[in-house]
Amino acid sequence: MSTQYPSPKARARSWRKPSVLPGFALTFGTTIGWLTLIVLIPIATIFLKAAGLGWQQFLEVGFSSRALAAYRLSFGTAAAAGLVNAVFGLLVAWVLVRYAFPGKQIVSALVDLPFALPTAVAGIALTALYSPNGWIGQVLEPLGIKVAFTPLGITIALVFIGLPFVVRSVEPVLADLGRDVEEAAATLGANRSQTFSRVIFPAIAPALLTGFAMAFARGVGEYGSVIFISGNMPGRTEIAPLLIVTQLEQYAYAGATAIAVVMMLVSFGILLAINALQAAGRRRMGA
Amino acid sequence: MIKVQNITKRFGDFPALHGIDLEIQDGEFVALLGPSGSGKTTLLRIIAGLEFQDTGEVFFNGNDVSRLKVADRQVGFVFQQYALFRHMTVAENVAFGLTVKKRRERPSKAAIRERADELLRLVQLDGLGKRYPGQLSGGQRQRVALARALAIEPKLLLLDEPFGALDAKVRKDLRRWLRDLHKQMGLTSIFVTHDQEEALELADRVVVMDHGKIEQVGTPEEIYMNPQTPFVSHFVGETNRVAGEGGEVHFRPHDVDVVEEGGELVLVDNVFRKGGAWRVEGMLVETDLLVEFDVDAALPQPAAGDRLRIVPRRSRLFNPA
Amino acid sequence: MKLRTVTEGKGTQIVLIAIALAFLAFFVLLPLISVFSEALKAGIGGFVAAIETPDALSAIKLTLLIAAISVPLNVVFGIAASWAITKYSFPGKSLLITLIDLPFSVSPVVSGLIFVLLFGANGLFGGWLAAHDLKIIFAVPGIVLATVFITFPFVARELIPLMMEQGKDDEEAALSLGANGWQTFWHVTLPNIRWGLLYGVLLCNARAMGEFGAVSVVSGHIRGETNTMPLHVEILYNEYDFVGAFAVASLLAGLALVTLVAKSVLEWRFDLHSGARH
Numbered sequence: 001m002s003t004q005y006p007s008p009k010a011r012a013r014s015w016r017k018p019s020v021l022p023g024f025a026l027t028f029g030t031t032i033g034w035l036t037l038i039v040l041i042p043i044a045t046i047f048l049k050a051a052g053l054g055w056q057q058f059l060e061v062g063f064s065s066r067a068l069a070a071y072r073l074s075f076g077t078a079a080a081a082g083l084v085n086a087v088f089g090l091l092v093a094w095v096l097v098r099y100a101f102p103g104k105q106i107v108s109a110l111v112d113l114p115f116a117l118p119t120a121v122a123g124i125a126l127t128a129l130y131s132p133n134g135w136i137g138q139v140l141e142p143l144g145i146k147v148a149f150t151p152l153g154i155t156i157a158l159v160f161i162g163l164p165f166v167v168r169s170v171e172p173v174l175a176d177l178g179r180d181v182e183e184a185a186a187t188l189g190a191n192r193s194q195t196f197s198r199v200i201f202p203a204i205a206p207a208l209l210t211g212f213a214m215a216f217a218r219g220v221g222e223y224g225s226v227i228f229i230s231g232n233m234p235g236r237t238e239i240a241p242l243l244i245v246t247q248l249e250q251y252a253y254a255g256a257t258a259i260a261v262v263m264m265l266v267s268f269g270i271l272l273a274i275n276a277l278q279a280a281g282r283r284r285m286g287a
Numbered sequence: 288m289i290k291v292q293n294i295t296k297r298f299g300d301f302p303a304l305h306g307i308d309l310e311i312q313d314g315e316f317v318a319l320l321g322p323s324g325s326g327k328t329t330l331l332r333i334i335a336g337l338e339f340q341d342t343g344e345v346f347f348n349g350n351d352v353s354r355l356k357v358a359d360r361q362v363g364f365v366f367q368q369y370a371l372f373r374h375m376t377v378a379e380n381v382a383f384g385l386t387v388k389k390r391r392e393r394p395s396k397a398a399i400r401e402r403a404d405e406l407l408r409l410v411q412l413d414g415l416g417k418r419y420p421g422q423l424s425g426g427q428r429q430r431v432a433l434a435r436a437l438a439i440e441p442k443l444l445l446l447d448e449p450f451g452a453l454d455a456k457v458r459k460d461l462r463r464w465l466r467d468l469h470k471q472m473g474l475t476s477i478f479v480t481h482d483q484e485e486a487l488e489l490a491d492r493v494v495v496m497d498h499g500k501i502e503q504v505g506t507p508e509e510i511y512m513n514p515q516t517p518f519v520s521h522f523v524g525e526t527n528r529v530a531g532e533g534g535e536v537h538f539r540p541h542d543v544d545v546v547e548e549g550g551e552l553v554l555v556d557n558v559f560r561k562g563g564a565w566r567v568e569g570m571l572v573e574t575d576l577l578v579e580f581d582v583d584a585a586l587p588q589p590a591a592g593d594r595l596r597i598v599p600r601r602s603r604l605f606n607p608a
Numbered sequence: 609m610k611l612r613t614v615t616e617g618k619g620t621q622i623v624l625i626a627i628a629l630a631f632l633a634f635f636v637l638l639p640l641i642s643v644f645s646e647a648l649k650a651g652i653g654g655f656v657a658a659i660e661t662p663d664a665l666s667a668i669k670l671t672l673l674i675a676a677i678s679v680p681l682n683v684v685f686g687i688a689a690s691w692a693i694t695k696y697s698f699p700g701k702s703l704l705i706t707l708i709d710l711p712f713s714v715s716p717v718v719s720g721l722i723f724v725l726l727f728g729a730n731g732l733f734g735g736w737l738a739a740h741d742l743k744i745i746f747a748v749p750g751i752v753l754a755t756v757f758i759t760f761p762f763v764a765r766e767l768i769p770l771m772m773e774q775g776k777d778d779e780e781a782a783l784s785l786g787a788n789g790w791q792t793f794w795h796v797t798l799p800n801i802r803w804g805l806l807y808g809v810l811l812c813n814a815r816a817m818g819e820f821g822a823v824s825v826v827s828g829h830i831r832g833e834t835n836t837m838p839l840h841v842e843i844l845y846n847e848y849d850f851v852g853a854f855a856v857a858s859l860l861a862g863l864a865l866v867t868l869v870a871k872s873v874l875e876w877r878f879d880l881h882s883g884a885r886h
C-alpha cells in the first residue's frame with residue numbers, strides 16, 4: 001500500500017523528528033530551493049566579488065575619503081534619527097497603549113504609513129515640505145534653519161522611515177506589562193516618575209533598543225526617501241547607498257561592491273546584536 | 288481487540304515510553320492514568336497513529352497497524368482542546384470525515400447531512416448545527432468533537448483528557464453521559480486522564496502509568512484496594528507512608544482504628560470534618576512522621592493536642608526497590 | 609472604562625497626547641497631505657493630464673505586472689516555508705528563519721547591486737546571457753528578481769508566528785478523520801490562516817509596487833519600457849515636472865492608504881477571531 005509510514009529503521013536514520021503530517025519534503029524543498037536561488041546565491045556573489053578584489057583594493061575603494069564621509073553621514077544621521085524615534089516613538093506607543101482619546105484607531109493606522117508609503121513618494125513629499133518655499137521650509141528659512149539639502153533633512157527623512165519600527169516594538173511589551181506591577185509600585189510608595197524609571201522603563205528597554213536598532217539598520221540602507229532631500233553633494237550630503245549607485249553608473253563595480261559589503265557587514269552585525277539582545281531578554285524574563 | 292507490544296519512544300534525550308505491553312478487549316472502557324510526563328498521551332497518540340513508536344507494534348484485531356497512517360486506522364480521536372475547525376459550522380465539522388472520503392466511497396450530500404443531524408441528536412445538540420464552534424459552551428464543543436470523531440464510525444474511540452478543559456459540574460454530567468454513549472454504541476474506548484477520580488469512576492479497567500512505564504493494570508477496585516507498587520498506592524487515593532520493618536508501610540486514612548492501648552501514639556495537630564468522619568492530621572510521636580486518618584463522626588471530635596493511639600486496619604508493605 | 613487610580617493626572621495625559629499627535633502630524637500626516645495637495649496644484653485637469661501620458665500609463669502597467677508576478681511567487685514560498693517551519697521539528701530551524709529575514713537587513717540599493725553583479729553586462733552570467741541574447745538587467749526580469757528579493761520575507765513572516773500559535777491539532781484532527789494532505793491543507797489549514805495570509809499579501813504588495821532603490825539599480829530607467837511608477841516619479845521630479853511627479857505619487861499614496869485601511873480592518877478581525885477562539 002502506498003499510504004504506509006516508512007519502516008522504523010528508515011525513521012531512525014531520519015535527521016528530523018518524524019511527523020504524521022505529510023508534505024515535509026515538498027515544503028522544505030521549496031523553501032530551501034527558493035531561498036538559495038533568490039537570496040543566498042545572490043548575496044554570496046557579492047562577497048565572492050569582494051573577495052576577488054584583494055585586501056589592497058578593497059581597503060582603497062571601500063574606505064576612500066569619499067566613502068568614509070558617506071559612512072559617517074549615513075551612520076550619523078541614522079543614529080540621530082534612531083534616537084529621535086526612540087524618544088518620540090516611545091511616547092507615541094505609550095499614548096496609544098495607555099490613554100483613551102478620540103481617533104485613536106486612525107492615529108494607530110497612521111503610525112504604519114511609513115511602512116506602506118513608497119519611499120520615493122515620501123522623499124519628494126518631505127522635500128516639498130522642507131524646501132525654502134515649502135510649507136515648513138518657509139517658516140524655518142527666516143530663522144536661519146536650513147533643512148533641505150543638509151544632514152538635518154536626511155535625518156528628518158530617516159525619522160519618518162524609522163518611526164514604526166520603534167512604536168511597533170515597544171507597543172506589545174507595554175501592553176503586556178500588567179497594570180498590577182505599576183499598582184504594586186504605587187502601594188510600595190513610589191511616585192509616578194519613580195515607577196516609570198524603576199519599574200516600567202527597565203521592562204521595555206530591550207524592546208526599545210530593538211526598535212532603535214531596527215530603525216537604525218533601516219536608516220543606514222535607506223535610499224528612496226533620502227536622495228531627494230539630501231542634495232547629494234559628494235563628501236557633504238552623499239549617503240552611502242547613493243555612493244553605490246553613483247559608482248555603478250560610472251561602471252566602478254569594485255567600488256560599489258566594496259562599499260556594499262562594508263554596509264552589509266554592519267547590517268548583519270546589527271541583526272546579530274538584535275538577536276542576541278532578544279535572546280538575553282528572553283532568558284532574563286524566564287519566558 | 289487492541290494489542291500494544293513492546294512500545295518504546297524517545298523524544299530526543301527524554302525517554303517517553305519504554306517497553307509498553309497492553310491488551311484491550313472489545314467493548315472495554317479503559318483509562319490511561321498518570322501524572323504529566325508519564326507517557327499516557329504519547330501512548331494514546333501512538334495507538335491513533337499520530338505519533339511514531341521507535342520500536343514495537345500496535346495490533347488491531349490481530350492486524351499489525353504500526354505502519355498504517357492515521358487516516359487508514361479508522362480511529363475516532365477527541366483532542367484535549369477539541370481542535371474543532373473554527374471556520375466551519377458545527378454540522379460541517381461533524382460531516383468533515385465523510386466529505387473527505389474518496390468520491391466512490393463518499394455518501395451523497397443528503398446522506399451526509401442526514402448522518403450529521405443524527406450524530407448531533409445523539410450528542411444532544413440537535414438544532415445547533417448551523418452555529419460556529421466559537422458560539423458554543425465548553426461542554427457543547429466537547430460533544431461536537433465527539434460527534435465528529437464518531438462520524439467515521441470508528442471501532443476504537445480515543446480521548447485525550449476529554450474533560451480537562453471543563454468546569455467541575457459540567458465534567459460530572461458529561462462523564463456519565465460518555466459512559467452511556469460508549470455502552471450504547473458498542474465502542475472500545477481509551478481515554479487519558481490525570482484525574483484518578485475520573486479514571487476510577489468511569490473505566491472498566493485502569494492503566495496506571497509513570498515515567499513511561501505501566502505500573503499496574505486492573506479494575507478500579509483492584510487498583511484502589513490492591514495497589515501493586517508504591518507509586519500506585521500513593522498516586523491513587525490518599526495514602527499514609529511510614530517507615531516500618533523491612534520497608535515502607537502504606538495505609539489509607541479510612542483504614543485506621545483508634546485503640547485504647549498499643550498501636551502508635553499520635554499527637555493531634557488539626558481536625559476537620561470530611562464527609563461522615565473527622566479527618567485528623569497529626570504526628571507520630573515516635574518518628575515525627577505526619578499521618579492523616581479518619582475517626583467516626585459519631586465519636587466526639589478530637590482536639591488539637593490530644594494524643595490518640597492508632598492501628599492501621601489494612602496496610603501494605605513495600606520493600607525498598 | 610474602569611477607573612484607574614494609578615496613572616498620570618488628566619493634565620499630564622493631555623500634554624503627552626498633544627506632543628505625540630503633534631509629532632505624528634509633522635512627520636507623518638503633513639507629508640501625506642502635501643502629496644495630494646501638490647498633485648492637485650494644477651487642478652483636476654492637470655492631475656488627469658499628468659496621469660494620462662503614455663509614459664505614466666506604461667509605468668502603471670509595468671508596476672501592476674511586477675506585483676502580479678512577484679506577489680504570487682512569494683505567497684507560494686511563504687506558505688511552503690511556514691508549513692515546513694511550523695509543522696515539523698528539525699535542527700537548524702532558527703537559522704532558517706534568520707536567513708528568510710535576511711533581505712530585510714540588506715539596503716535596497718545593495719539588493720539591486722547583487723543582481724547587477726550576477727546578470728549585468730560585466731556580471732557573472734553576463735557573457736552567457738549576451739551570447740544567448742537574453743536580457744535580465746535593464747529589463748523586466750531584473751525588476752521582478754529585485755522585487756522578489758526585497759519582498760521575500762513578507763508573507764512567511766506573517767504566517768510563521770500565526771501557524772506556530774495555531775499548532776498542529778486541527779491538521780491531526782483532519783487526518784484522523786480520513787483527510788489526505790491536500791484536503792487537510794485546503795479545508796483546514798488555509799481557512800485558518802486566510803486573514804494572516806491576506807495581511808502578508810497586502811504588505812508584500814505595497815512594498816512590491818512601491819520599491820524604489822532596488823528597482824532603480826536594475827531597471828535602467830528606460831521610459832515606456834522599464835520604468836515603474838516610483839521610478840517615473842523620480843524622473844518627472846528631476847525634470848521639474850512637479851505636478852506630474854506628485855500626480856503619479858498620489859496614486860501610490862492612495863495605494864498606501866488602501867493598504868493601511870485594509871490592514872486596520874484585518875487587525876480588528878484578528879482580535880475578533882482570537883476572542884472567539886477560547
